[in-house]
Amino acid sequence: MYSFMNDYSEGAHPQVLDLMIKANLEQNGGYGQDIHSEKAKEYMKKAMEREDADIHFIPGGTQSNLLVIGSFLRPHQCVISADTGHITGHESGAIEATGHKVISVPCKEGKLTPYEIQRALEENAEEYTPQPKMVYISNSTELGSLYSKAELEALHAICKEKDLLLFMDGARLGSALMSEANDLALKDIARLVDVFYIGGTKNGALLGEAIVILRDELKTDFRILMKQRGAMMAKGFVLGIQFEALFQDNLYFDLARHANKMAEKIASSLEALDYTFYEKPVSNQLFITLPNTLLEKLSKEFKYTVQEKLDKDRTVIRLVTSWATTEESVDALIEFFKKNR
Amino acid sequence: MYSFMNDYSEGAHPQVLDLMIKANLEQNGGYGQDIHSEKAKEYMKKAMEREDADIHFIPGGTQSNLLVIGSFLRPHQCVISADTGHITGHESGAIEATGHKVISVPCKEGKLTPYEIQRALEENAEEYTPQPKMVYISNSTELGSLYSKAELEALHAICKEKDLLLFMDGARLGSALMSEANDLALKDIARLVDVFYIGGTKNGALLGEAIVILRDELKTDFRILMKQRGAMMAKGFVLGIQFEALFQDNLYFDLARHANKMAEKIASSLEALDYTFYEKPVSNQLFITLPNTLLEKLSKEFKYTVQEKLDKDRTVIRLVTSWATTEESVDALIEFFKKNR
Amino acid sequence: MYSFMNDYSEGAHPQVLDLMIKANLEQNGGYGQDIHSEKAKEYMKKAMEREDADIHFIPGGTQSNLLVIGSFLRPHQCVISADTGHITGHESGAIEATGHKVISVPCKEGKLTPYEIQRALEENAEEYTPQPKMVYISNSTELGSLYSKAELEALHAICKEKDLLLFMDGARLGSALMSEANDLALKDIARLVDVFYIGGTKNGALLGEAIVILRDELKTDFRILMKQRGAMMAKGFVLGIQFEALFQDNLYFDLARHANKMAEKIASSLEALDYTFYEKPVSNQLFITLPNTLLEKLSKEFKYTVQEKLDKDRTVIRLVTSWATTEESVDALIEFFKKNR
Amino acid sequence: MYSFMNDYSEGAHPQVLDLMIKANLEQNGGYGQDIHSEKAKEYMKKAMEREDADIHFIPGGTQSNLLVIGSFLRPHQCVISADTGHITGHESGAIEATGHKVISVPCKEGKLTPYEIQRALEENAEEYTPQPKMVYISNSTELGSLYSKAELEALHAICKEKDLLLFMDGARLGSALMSEANDLALKDIARLVDVFYIGGTKNGALLGEAIVILRDELKTDFRILMKQRGAMMAKGFVLGIQFEALFQDNLYFDLARHANKMAEKIASSLEALDYTFYEKPVSNQLFITLPNTLLEKLSKEFKYTVQEKLDKDRTVIRLVTSWATTEESVDALIEFFKKNR
Incomplete structure (x- = not known):
């Protein structure tokens, strides 16, 4: 996973x-x-x-x-x-x-x-x-x-x-x-x-x-x-x-650029799908508000961090990319969000 | 060096x-x-x-x-x-x-x-x-x-x-x-x-x-x-x-054994040459008392640590071996001490 | 003073x-x-x-x-x-x-x-x-x-x-x-x-x-x-x-009782005069909200501590009594507040 | 005592x-x-x-x-x-x-x-x-x-x-x-x-x-x-x-002078009696070497501090004077040492 x-x-x-x-x-x-x-x-x-x-x-x-x-x-x-x-x-x-x-x-x-x-x-x-x-x-x-x-x-x-x-x-x-x-x-x-x-x-x-x-x-x-x-x-x-x-x-800057690019790809795709960002996405950390029902599914395919439980139905999660994040995994993640919109 | x-x-x-x-x-x-x-x-x-x-x-x-x-x-x-x-x-x-x-x-x-x-x-x-x-x-x-x-x-x-x-x-x-x-x-x-x-x-x-x-x-x-x-x-x-x-x-024990073996080889050779050990050599650290005249020569060929200046003529030095110490360098060191006895 | x-x-x-x-x-x-x-x-x-x-x-x-x-x-x-x-x-x-x-x-x-x-x-x-x-x-x-x-x-x-x-x-x-x-x-x-x-x-x-x-x-x-x-x-x-x-x-308890009694005398008098307490007065510290105009006068006759500036017109002050507080000074203070109501 | x-x-x-x-x-x-x-x-x-x-x-x-x-x-x-x-x-x-x-x-x-x-x-x-x-x-x-x-x-x-x-x-x-x-x-x-x-x-x-x-x-x-x-x-x-x-x-200096004077009186008397000072007596602390047999007697009449056990027979004690030390007690102490010489 x-x-x-x-x-x-x-x-x-x-x-x-x-x-x-x-x-x-x-x-x-x-x-x-x-x-x-x-x-x-x-x-x-x-x-x-x-x-x-x-x-x-x-x-x-x-x-x-x-x-x-x-x-x-x-x-x-x-x-x-x-x-x-x-x-x-x-x-x-x-x-x-x-x-x-x-x-x-x-x-x-x-x-x-x-x-x-x-x-x-x-x-x-x-x-x-x-x-x-x-x-x-x-x-x-x-x-x-x-x-x-x-x-x-x-x-x-x-x-x-x-x-x-x-x-x-x-x-x-x-x-x-x-x-x-x-x-x-x-x-x-x-x-x-x-x-x-x-x-x-x-x-x-x-x-x-x-x-x-x-x-x-x-x-x-x-x-x-x-x-x-x-x-x-x-x-x-x-x-x-x-x-x-x-x-x-x-190299230091190239690696950071890659991490950001991966985050940006996720962010722009999710914005296009009308997902809500809890914090404006500008670097390699993304904070997204998701319904708990979706979260359950997500947790079966990807690992993420729970940032905050907003209310009884919604949770803010954190997704982080890095120099090591692969484009395939980013695409798979985007696919998941598309499929479950 | x-x-x-x-x-x-x-x-x-x-x-x-x-x-x-x-x-x-x-x-x-x-x-x-x-x-x-x-x-x-x-x-x-x-x-x-x-x-x-x-x-x-x-x-x-x-x-x-x-x-x-x-x-x-x-x-x-x-x-x-x-x-x-x-x-x-x-x-x-x-x-x-x-x-x-x-x-x-x-x-x-x-x-x-x-x-x-x-x-x-x-x-x-x-x-x-x-x-x-x-x-x-x-x-x-x-x-x-x-x-x-x-x-x-x-x-x-x-x-x-x-x-x-x-x-x-x-x-x-x-x-x-x-x-x-x-x-x-x-x-x-x-x-x-x-x-x-x-x-x-x-x-x-x-x-x-x-x-x-x-x-x-x-x-x-x-x-x-x-x-x-x-x-x-x-x-x-x-x-x-x-x-x-x-x-x-x-591996941990093998590496330590190698370090000790290298130290022992130096120690037994130097003892045979009648050099004086300041502390009894039993592990990978050797403490040897040397005349300062010899030290000057040594410092041109090998690196060591000065442990203590015993008196105006003699110094105790520390030699340390490790898992990475090569037998050739040990032999070269022994050769140096032989040559300068 | x-x-x-x-x-x-x-x-x-x-x-x-x-x-x-x-x-x-x-x-x-x-x-x-x-x-x-x-x-x-x-x-x-x-x-x-x-x-x-x-x-x-x-x-x-x-x-x-x-x-x-x-x-x-x-x-x-x-x-x-x-x-x-x-x-x-x-x-x-x-x-x-x-x-x-x-x-x-x-x-x-x-x-x-x-x-x-x-x-x-x-x-x-x-x-x-x-x-x-x-x-x-x-x-x-x-x-x-x-x-x-x-x-x-x-x-x-x-x-x-x-x-x-x-x-x-x-x-x-x-x-x-x-x-x-x-x-x-x-x-x-x-x-x-x-x-x-x-x-x-x-x-x-x-x-x-x-x-x-x-x-x-x-x-x-x-x-x-x-x-x-x-x-x-x-x-x-x-x-x-x-x-x-x-x-x-x-003696410890008698002294504390005196301090409280002095505070209570001030408190009940000021409550009778419709002054506002910022905190309910129950011990030897009194927190009173006063108009700044009154404060200026008070500061010429008594010493107190400013607790908080509530807004541009009002200030919360702290008055403290102790075992040493004299009844005359308490009466003088009450008199001041009466006079300036 | x-x-x-x-x-x-x-x-x-x-x-x-x-x-x-x-x-x-x-x-x-x-x-x-x-x-x-x-x-x-x-x-x-x-x-x-x-x-x-x-x-x-x-x-x-x-x-x-x-x-x-x-x-x-x-x-x-x-x-x-x-x-x-x-x-x-x-x-x-x-x-x-x-x-x-x-x-x-x-x-x-x-x-x-x-x-x-x-x-x-x-x-x-x-x-x-x-x-x-x-x-x-x-x-x-x-x-x-x-x-x-x-x-x-x-x-x-x-x-x-x-x-x-x-x-x-x-x-x-x-x-x-x-x-x-x-x-x-x-x-x-x-x-x-x-x-x-x-x-x-x-x-x-x-x-x-x-x-x-x-x-x-x-x-x-x-x-x-x-x-x-x-x-x-x-x-x-x-x-x-x-x-x-x-x-x-x-007053500070007068009090210290008194303490020193009391110490000096003890010191000069004991020196006259050939007692041994472990440290030269120059201020209000006196360090005296005493045989343990004498110490036992002393401890029944005066309080002092044990500084150090010198050997099995002798102990160094500390005597301290202060602004409050009375001349009578000093005299009594001297008397004790005279009597037990």
Whole structure:
């Protein structure tokens, strides 16, 4: 049964795997100090047009989030997140375990705006309140939506004005950047945020995220902070090789484009069939409202995730495509929806 | 220039890589709930003769240490470690970052005995002192030495008597078990400690450690604790596949045996040449005292680690072999030492 | 200018101060192991009819909250609180600094019911969500409201059913228990919660809160946990003496009754004058909606706290009475409101 | 039976208590923002000739230590302490509970020198080692010894050179400053350390320590950090009043002088009787080596603390004097030692 549950069901893209195989018996330096990690960083710096970027490879996303937030805040400082943010309800309290409160604010389409930040600051402006110091956003968000350039400029502006750090979780950054609805370049992101990461796990790598630090004063001792949180791998080159493969020839972007194309094919077909999208489909995550009767049938042929039970008759499901999604399975899925309309 | 610096310079053993390649385009369940992880656990449970063992795959060693110690202690409880223990001086304060003191005790050959534990308990017996609750040991140790069955039985006994948890860091467990000096079986370890881990990173895997929990009350919620520390990988199957390959046909033990054999060949040759070993060579780490004049020459042909500057003329170096160490490089190294005697 | 801003503007009740003076040059044992602390505990155990209660004296309320929550939860566990709860927005992230998330739930009158707890459990039921394990309530609440016996029984029942710890912040417990609207006895509380504290700071003491642990397995090592958090005072007897004075002859309850009586006098007078109460007045905190024009005048004669700006014309203020509130100042305040009606 | 066990057996000096009584029914501002705290700070700033000092009143010593260390270090940074330092073995792991390792170094007379700091830096100079960033000293030390001006200048110099923060625990600072062996003025300390505290609990106050921050960048948000750790008291004025009484007329110094005088009287008498001091007696703590046969007798007439069992026949005891120690009890103690010589 084909799965559209998530974008981390398969291993690595063959080109990534090939480079790993090729480099397998080389002797490489430990702890991320190796030639492959160096090359990967060079390719990535070029891609974002920032020679001064400080880049580090980390096994996973929750780890990246807790490492960034736990490293850059003083003990009394907090982070503002959308209530749908991954750090709010999907990481078992990982951020709080580093000692920092997540101020969860309600918002639309999974995106923060200066309005919510301003309100959070006003509601937390006393000596006895939590002290906001960082803003956490995801792009694409947990609801598949994107930040436009204008929106990110606005967040950048309020963060600068209020002396807040701006951190972008890019676990699905590839899909965001390759969306037809997107007007942000990688270099814009590097200019507008203080720190972000480029997700490999969900876009062609076996595992790995690349944390990119742009603000100078945040760069100090980051490798030590990685080590302390258990995020520095003895075989750091295993991560470096993968990002080398992903960024030496734009493979990273090609893979994301494929994932989006597959999602778009599903979306346009379902829209033509008058299915209802719970969130506007713009990246590799699709949120569709379906009658439960249909869901029962669907579950016999495809795997998906239940996002929310809307009412007693309808359910919102999530379908996710990836670099590995095959066009045949997409066609089969569309066929299913046609047949059952 | 060939490197004997460590046992994590190369990628994965070809058989491990092959299984990864074979399974690469399968769709597997996320977060360690997949068929490969299940199989790997079954093989490992059989190898230790403990169907009730709770096994979890984790990317790295420091992460395993902080996860185990941080999960099983109450806030005021501490862990006793040899002063040479990895958690004492090699993890940038990772354990303390989880809130727990490491009580470092002086000891011989990197090994703890009931004597040091008894003393640590006596010195920390007041309400205002740190409160020891766990004993951390490594096997093989950071100095390449091994715990004998009798020694581990003795540690087990005092831990039981004093209500302490016994935790074994097995980053190099393979080499320990395959040593000719060893009399401990894997099942003995499973019987004598409360929790341990089986290191993959240094013995054939790309990356990965397998935490094994034996004591029932420690099993509760461990997956959540993993998630919270960022140690649960979306593609947990990447770790599972590797341990499947390592344990389905005893590959894990074969690889360790090879590493030991290479070390032994170096050791016996150097002993024959009257070189001085700083620690008795019994596993895949060799500690050799060399005159600095010789060291200078060595550094032009091989890579090694400086362990300690003994005095102004002599240095202790560490040479490490692994599953990937080639016999030719071992022979070349021996040749070097012969030539320069 | 007389202040109704809070219940911690004055020092200690004269009887408390007298016992401190009397005992001042005695030589007492350190760290809470003294005769006065013992006596205080005996009086308190009798008052709650629980010889098995484990009682500890702590300087302050935030410290009590963080100590209780930080001591009794495992690293991944969380606490559910009303969104108006003191730990949610009034302690600068103190609970999160111990590593635990506060799950803040919307509720009425500052009180939790099984409904909100049930919902919080349902919304946090996955491996990747925060893990609720404790329920935090205050009595009286931050909005001056009370839990009835039936309400507390219901909370007890759901906590038992769901294996949650029930913790009552009693910073203003005296006022709650002495309210005419109250039907809970101290012994009921001791029966229905796992741990609570009896506030001294806001009811006659210079400073001090008495944490009362009822559930046996929570009692282990609590003194050590106090020490570790800096909550164990060398001169613990300074706290013990005060609770001795407060509980040897029911002074604690008399003082709370006085505070309530003063609040009630204000409340009934203002109700007679048709002023609007934002929250029903039942304890020593009064929340009154006033036109801003009146507020300006009030601020020239009395001190109060602004609770919330309702709209551009109206503000909710908080007036608090205490054991030290004088009847003359209450009369003067009523006179002011009469004059300005 | 008279106790020489410690300097926190009695309440407050009568002048301190008098001011508390006098101010008892005043209405004071909350959270340390009151006229008495202001006055106290003014007196203290004058005493140390530093108008720019940032002063905060905290209930206790362990709390002060964990607050200072936990507030000023980044997550990966550590503090160097003498192995006899209070934070090393007397605070139940309180510092580690804030996430920071205490690097304990062996030293003489309880005092650190640049030599030990230099060694600790050398031994912890790798990415994978703990990262020293602060030096913790006590004055007087846990062994009653003092830092001379030259010694403190030397510590200041190495800390400046190595970019380390210098923190002095002054729980017994009064006794240190009033010692006849002392050549440090309060203003020297304010010049040479980055942060220190002036102990009230052991020198005339009911309870309270005054943290003094000298380095500008450490001053930011300290009140919030206090709040978060539960160290900000609602009735902060209770602490402020006591320091006002202690510093308005040099009472603080007079009390310490008395404590020292009592200790000196004991010391000179015992030296005349040829008793052996384990540590040179220069402040209010005396460490005396006694035969166990004598100890048995002593324990029937006086209370003391056992410091260390030297061998099977001899024990080192600690006798402590304070502002409250009476000359009669000192004479009685001397008489006992004369009689039993």
